[in-house]
Amino acid sequence: MRFTKDHEWVEESGGVAAIGVTAYAAEQLGDVVFVELPEVGKTVKAGDPLAVVESVKAASDVYAPISGEVVEVNGDLPGAPETVNSMPEKDGWFAKLKLSNPSELDGLMDRAAYETFLSTL
């Protein structure tokens, strides 16, 4: 699993990567009450908005950590948005991207680097 400074995670397998937000992000967001997912087939560049999560108070963008095409979305999430809080780094994934530039993964943090980054916040 690789991480961004915006608190997204990426788990790549065979050129396809699942995207979600970290436990730290889920805690900061508060109780998620609504999730908006991208459409399958959409192409995004690293840094583009990918999904939206909403708490009681506010809406927050989830950014694509890497470039690619959306090949699958987590269809269970809109009906159970609280999964983002209960299992952010597992069942709370948002979408899977077919990577258009796998080398972008090298620019992301590993778990140890992300933990170090969190300790500076």
Next chain:
Amino acid sequence: MSDQALKTTPLTDAHRALGARMTGFGGYEMPVQYADGVLKEHLWTREHAGLFDVSHMGPSFLRLKYRTGDAKADHDAVSALLEPVICGDIKGLKRGHIRYTLLLNAHGGIVDDLMVARPAGDDAQGVLQIIVNAGTKEDDFARIAAAAGDDAEFVRADDRGLIAVQGPEAEAVVAAIIPEVADLSFMTVTDAPYDGGTVIVSRSGYTGEDGFEILVEAASARKLWNRLLEDERARPIGLGARDSLRLEAGLPLYGHDLDETISPVEADLGFALSKRRRLAEDFPGAARAIGELGGRLTRRRVGLRVLEGAPAREGAEIVGPDGAVVGRVTSGGFSPSLGAPIAMGYAPPELAEPGAKLGVIVRGKRQAAEVVQLPFVPHRYRRKA
């Protein structure tokens, strides 16, 4: 505004000790939520008792300088100083009663909404207790002091603690410490002894629930807060849930649902135009308000149920059946009690009746919405039997 510029309340340290997430609001450093989070805090208040620090607001007193000792004459005299800048009948307030009213500009636009109370005690006739909003209080205080001129002393009391206790168990929680509150009905106020001093307790609030607001000397504020929190029915509630609670209760928030361009009639606060004042047409912008009441109205505050998709938040466009933009959302979010998105905003009168089919634009997409009667969640005030 930088963090250094933020003011604190007598309870700021208590919030930190409770692990609150703090934010700047109305110039003060305030708790936005505690460990439970907005959703749980909201639901706790609806079911039990929520404790809110509202010390950032603007409590104050207007005191007639030369009192005759005749209660009615003194009350009439102090009321006559305030009434020219508001639309409420203060002269007609009974002892120990509170009125929700509006400060208006010369064009009849709303400068702030506020609570004005006539104290109950014999020694406090010719005195008004006034509580205004945090973000507007410097301007409000200047306006009220100017209206009073040399005939009354304007005294701000915003160095004190102001604690709101709201929810169906609020009476039990507060009465265990201040027994006098059991005798209060909605929108009445009393003095009560506490901690060697005096607190001013009103049965009022801004959540739609029964509850109280307690004005307490700064030195006793933390003691009272902690004492209230010892009751397991009471939990601390941050500004996040305060906002979602008042939205469900259909109560407008100044700076969002109300501003200087909006009139009381447009804001659907016609009840705040007291009958005596309406008949006398002696409040700021009376001609506008009378015209609007007679039908010359271009927009009205409405409640919206968002029937699909994401919550529509402040600033979202409201569209009519033909897709044309007819207004904007002024407050919106997710209702924890209803489990659905709700909003308030302004729409033309012909589209402002319950049942009207409208749309809201969220991130470029139209979502169906319907005008509903406010409040979204029924008020549970304890009115006089």
